[in-house]
Amino acid sequence: MTQPSWQSVFSIVLASARMRFLTITRYPGQLVLDTFIPIVFAAMPILLGRAGGGESAAEMFQRNTGTANYVGYLLIGSSVFTIVSFAFWHLAYWLRWEQESGTLEALYLAPVHRIWVAAGTALYSCGRGLFAALTAYFLGALILRFNPLQGELGLALLFILVGFIPLYGMTLLYGAVILKVKEANALVNLMQWGVSFLMGIFFPITIFPPLLKIIALLFPPTWMTNGVRSALLGIGFFLGEWYLDLAVLWGFMLIAPLFGYWVFNHVEINVRRNEGVGQF
Amino acid sequence: MLDNSKRAKVQEGLSIHWHTFWAMARKELTILSRYPIEFIASFGQVFLIVAIFTLAGLMFSDFRDPTASSAAPAQFSYSGVTVYGFILFMFLSDTLWSIGYNIRHEQIQGTLEQLYLSPANKFLNLIARVISILLWTGLASFVAALLMSSMIGHLPIKNPLLGLYILLVSLSGTFGIGFAFAALTIRIKEAAQTAANFLQFIFLILCANFFPFSALPPFLRFFSRLLPTAYCVDAFRSAMMGFPPGFPELAPFEIEFIIVTLFGIFMPIIGYRLYRASERYARQAGTLSGY
DSSP, X not given: OOOOOHHHHHHHHHHHHHHHHHHHHTOHHHHHHHHHHHHHHHHHHHHHHHHHHGGGHHHHHHHHHSOSOHHHHHHXXXXXXXXXXXXXXXXXXXXXXXXXXXXXXXXXXXXSOHHHHHHHHHHHHHHHHHHHHXXXXXXXXXXXXXXXXXXXXXXXXXXXXXXXXXXHXXXXXXXXXXXXXXXXXXXXXXXXXXXXXXXXXXSOGGGSOHHHHHHHHXXXXXXXXXXXXXXXXXXXXXXXXXXXXXXXXHHHHHHHHHHHHHHHHHHHHHHHHTXXXXXX | OOOHHHHHHHHHHHHHHHHHHHHHHHXXXXXXXXXXXXXXXXXXXXXXHHHHHHHHHHTTTTTTOTTSOOSSOXXXXXXXXXXXXXXXXXXXXXXXXXXXXXXXXXXXXXXXXXXXXXXXXXXXXXXHHHHHHHHHHHHHHHHHHHHHHHHHOOOOOOOHHHHHHHHHHXXXXXXXXXXXXXXXXXXXXXXXHHHHHHHHHHHHHHTTTTSOGGGSOHHHHHHHTTOHHHHHHHHHHHHHXXXXXXXXXXXXXXXXXXXXXXXXXXXXXXXXXXXXXXXXHHHHHTOSSOO
């Protein structure tokens, strides 16, 4: 059988993404909610801090995190979390949805590799996640009254864009778990909170015990979050300079997708040899 | 006075309802027990939520130096405010999803129409879900309370009986919200997922589950005062914390007590009526199994 051309592959990726974008435009309420959830999420520790810390809230926060701008710090955390969380939700649910609707088996019989269909879902997820994170950040800044245009906006965006690839590489690992265990709901929920904890959504990972800190540093979203915060609020990069932190993310960019694909492939072969991918 | 035959009929009716309810509750519990990963994951999730918000709260304190006193010490117990608020939030959130949105699962699986063709009382299907929420969420709340109090400090338990009463009537009212949401789910179908998410976050802010009401801007506090669930949160944690200065925050406790009691009595009735109306509409319009 002849391999599909790059043009066909590109067309498959776009068609898969377009289908999902079309579906979400039918639920405009969900898009509005995507923007508001990170704001509400960040508002909770902000309000708790203001109520408990009083006038010294900013001072205390600076002592613990390196910036007195706690509103910006927490809002950046929840906005980046939206991107990370969407990546896991969309990829895992795509797989589970194909399983439940009985089309996953059919997808394996199609003349194109399913990785390109998954890439279309990832493209959709990137677009939706980025839209939600940016609108949440700017709207949140307007509501919670802080200047969103401070710091290096371009550098912050670069950290996000570079972080996308290792992030989606990691979702393949997660997809492998869904393929094997099948209980997507519970696992995605757990992963969502696990991810936010490890990436330091509302706190710096320096407060973690050494072992947990190492685990957090092996996790690309941690570098993404800190990179964005450092670029915008100047809290300090992990390795002192922005290009060193970015270099680590580039390293992840090479390793994470390959490793994720290898694990996914391995699990997939195993599942196909046993019960088959149509089981759910 | 009922004669013997009428009494026997009533008894038989009650017995049938009880057996139906128990069969439905057992079905929910069996499903629950068949997904151990979900069970374990939900506890892991509770632990992580607790850890995230606790650590976020600690960023506003001198936690690295236990001997230092904060320049502006809080006038309330952090653990009391967040733990008791979190317990009520967990019940509200689980109610919205398990009672309200689960109707959607029955629709998608194609079992809702069949359920309506059976001679069983349909409303018992909704109530049966309460049992699994009480068990599952109750256990998760207990674990969360233990975890949170171990992380942020001693949890005040000042008026346990009064607190228990407020918790029970609050849960009753919350289940009423669940029934009303189930009615909405039948009408709006897939959009119910968005609505559940939206409501969950609206309640989270307006009911101030993780912070005192005083932290809310005045215009939002106005909307909080329109929600009975906000009074539930305020009355429950104020009672459990032993009414520290400034608590309750929304209204005098006597008034909150009346509101919470009325909410616990009337909301399930209102929710039930809304559910029946929505169900009747769907049956007449032939949209019960449509999704």
